[in-house]
Amino acid sequence: MTASTSVRRTALGALTIIAGAMLVMPVQAQNHPISSGQRATAQQVSERGVPLEELAPNAPDTYVVKRGDTLWGISGMYLKRPWRWPELWGMNLKAIPNPHLIFPGQTLYLEKDGAYARLRTSRSSEPETVRVSPRTRSDSLADSALPTLKPHLIEPFLVEPLVVDAQVLEHAPRVIATTEERVLMASGDRVYVRGDAASPMLAEAGEPRFYRVFRDAVALKDPVSGAVLGYEAQYLGKAELVRGEAFEEVPNGKGGYSAEYVPATVTLSATKEEVRAGDRLLPAPARAFANYIPRAPELDVDASVVSIYGSSSVTYAAQNQVVAINKGAEDGIEAGYVLSLLTKGARVKDSTDPSKAMIKLPSEINGTAMVFRTFDRVSYALILEIRDGVRVGDRLVNPK
Known part of the structure; x- marks a missing residue:
């Protein structure tokens, strides 16, 4: 075996490579839930990708995945709206039972066809491959898979x-x-x-x-x-x-x-x-591999911030803080859903009105949050980016 060996589709090995898709583990090793809505969306875009206008201005034609990368970070590198990551990847879920894993060392290729673009792990003219080096240490693929977010931000939660x-x-x-x-x-x-x-x-x-x-x-x-x-x-x-x-x-x-x-x-x-x-x-619950794809919800969401996790004395939550929201698994909320944060819209006095009437300012988009853990009627979301502090009562809706 050479120092770098090309591993292709195999029925016996621990790896499965499928053309035009991610490196995945066998079904029995990983079984991430895929909703019917996500499956339908993925099938619709599997041959098309995303419109070119959805690409970030400096989206690279090729990129080698590095340790420390995250799905969200790479999504933002390629897309103006990172939650459209499944469409850019063109997940063909009929062929791929688990599209959640990509790994350091893989090269990503951005291919443009007409008015659309797709991301692959090989050029369309080449068979899907990934380079691996021989080693005596055995590692779990789940442990080396790219996380959705920086692990230290959400692992405690x-x-x-x-x-x-x-x-x-x-x-x-x-x-x-x-x-x-x-x-x-x-x-x-x-x-x-x-x-x-x-x-x-x-x-x-x-x-x-x-x-x-x-x-x-x-x-x-x-x-x-x-x-x-x-x-x-x-x-x-x-x-x-x-x-x-x-x-x-x-x-x-x-x-x-x-x-x-x-x-x-x-x-x-x-x-x-x-x-x-x-x-x-x-x-204590059993330790489980937790990973998910950042994506827009498949249902209409109108949620509100219930609390800022970890401190009852904090009025405003900042970037990388966690908030609880008033929607959970019973409402169809899933880990990986990306939501837009809206301000409550302050009430101010109209000083130009002789009667000094109080008026409510409109709600404005304030940033983005991603759900990473759900309970029956409550979910927890990590604030990915904000302009101003987030407070109890602020709304979370489908990203635009």
Whole structure:
């Protein structure tokens, strides 16, 4: 095998190369959901691409994907409206079950045909190939795939925000005591936890071993209707179960023994704040590869900012901050949806009117946000770009 080998379509290898498409993993290895609307759109544009006027002024004819690149960054390099990335790529989803992965080292070619342009990983006159070098280390393709956004911006929020029913935390295992009778505990410390009577914390096969610690479920209220959409719990850190709850036989002083309850023991790690008695634990979700394509929603969206994540004292959210919005999976919202942010439109006094009447200024486009995590009635979105600060009540709509 030479130092650089051309890998083509194969039925046996770990890689699959399909002409005119991205490098993808086998279906059984990755299974990203593709909606019927996205499939229909992709099929319509798979032979056409996007109009030339949609290209960014300096869109390169060729580009070699580098480590550190993101789908959103490359989208903005090629398109005036980055959410049209699926159309530029011309995803033929009939042939490609998973179009979400491109990798460092691939060369992207911008091909123009008449009034339209498409992006490929080979020139149209060449078979689709990708160059790889031999190595002794085995890497997961999912781990090397290009992320949609800079990982450090959203990775914490993929596990931190928790929107729950009012009863979930109330019945979750709770911290009841700390070592050395300390009030506050941090990473590396051990604390003692008691589970609900119906679901104690047990160190048995099949039972959770890793947990997340939360506090104070705060109601998320719809700024439009006032309805409670869910309860957002404050994330404190991680915990690992050392010993499960049990009953121990202890002498009763009368020549016999009695059963005495002993709480579970957990070790804290990666704490963001001190942990104290009353804090709650919930099983940690399995780590999952999360990636998605930036795209415009396939449905009409008119959402509002519910809260700015991480601080109740902050009035305005800035770029790269996360906001909760009042639409979720039940409303058809999906990770990867790009939305335009609109200002509320301030109310001002008309000083030119003798009556000094109050008037409402029009809402203006203020920037762009991308949804990256959804719950039933609430979603979280990362602010990608803004002109002015974003506040509770600002609207998010389909990008124009």
